[in-house]
Amino acid sequence: MAIKFANTLTRHLDTFVPLQPGKVSLYTCGPTVYSYLHVGNWAAYIYWDILVRMLQAEGYEVERVMNITDVGHLTSDADEGEDKLEKGARREGKTAWQIAKFYADDFICGMNALHLTSPSQLARATDYIDEQIQLAITLKRKGHTYQTSDGIYFDTSTFPAYADFARLDLRALRAGARIGPNSEKRHASDFALWKFSPTGVKRDMEWPTPPELLDQPPTGGTPVMGFPGWHLECSAIAMHFLG
Structure with a gap:
């Protein structure tokens, strides 16, 4: 039986043809582990579980990779605000590392309780910092990045197909529609690959x-501390495991 999927790019119902006969490589986004998941969060994992089971029922070998975001997801979802893990640590009087472990373990327990299929690889973002840094450096060498006072950003104007999947009109995007705009960003659609730790702040995760990776070298030989933006981790982890 032919499998058809709604193609986000073409807006058509297209027949699924795997890159390798009999095998499907699949990347699905995991949780940001700063608190308990709610029912809406769990719905997404149930949908993906149904997809995996359907592919397996059709005879496909499924290699599925899922990340766990345990660093870099800021409270605004738009590269502004406080890291959700650091905020959770302050809320509960723990370290960000303890918060990440507790809620990641709770997520795994929840998956087991719901009898969801386990991914082939469950990858925590903090275990792949080197891969994320190397990807950011590669993007810089290819001319896709620029530096601001608070981090390294991806310049979406250097990738003309950036908006194709969502069919966004990038010229119509308004910076600051939901939060205060970052005046140093070249375009409203640009996003952080690497954020610098705020001056005078010692983060648990940095x-x-x-x-x-820097456009300007640090002064006085003091290293510039930072952490990955949450947009970077999925690409780095997917490329690491799936190519």
């Missing part, structure tokens, strides 16, 4: 920013 890493030295490689000099080759």
Whole structure:
């Protein structure tokens, strides 16, 4: 039986043809582990479980990778505000690392309780910091990034097909429609690949920013501490496991 999927790019119902006969490689987004999941969150994992089971029932071998966002997801969802893990740590009087472990473990328990199929790989973002840094450096070398006072951003104007899937009119996007605009961003659609730790703030989760990622070298030999933006992790993890 032919499987058909709604194609976001073409807006058509297209017949599914895997890249490798008999095998499907699949990446699905996991949770940001700063609190308990609610029923709306769980609905997404049930949908993906149905998809995996359907593919398996049709005889496909499914290699599924899922991330766990345990760093870098800011409260505004738009590269502004506080890291949700750091905020959760302050709320509960724990470290961000403890918050991440507790709620990641709770998520896994919830998946088991709902009898959801386990992914082939469950990848925590903090275990793949090097991969994220290397991807950001590669993008910089290809001319896709620029630096602001608070981080390294992807310049969406350097990738003309950026808006094709969602059919966005990037010229119509208004910076600051939901939150205060970042005046240093070149375009409203640009997003952070790497955020610098705020001046004078010691985060639980932060890493030295490689000099080759910076447009301007740090002064006085002091490393610039930072952390990955949550847009970067899925690409880096998917490329690491699925190519």
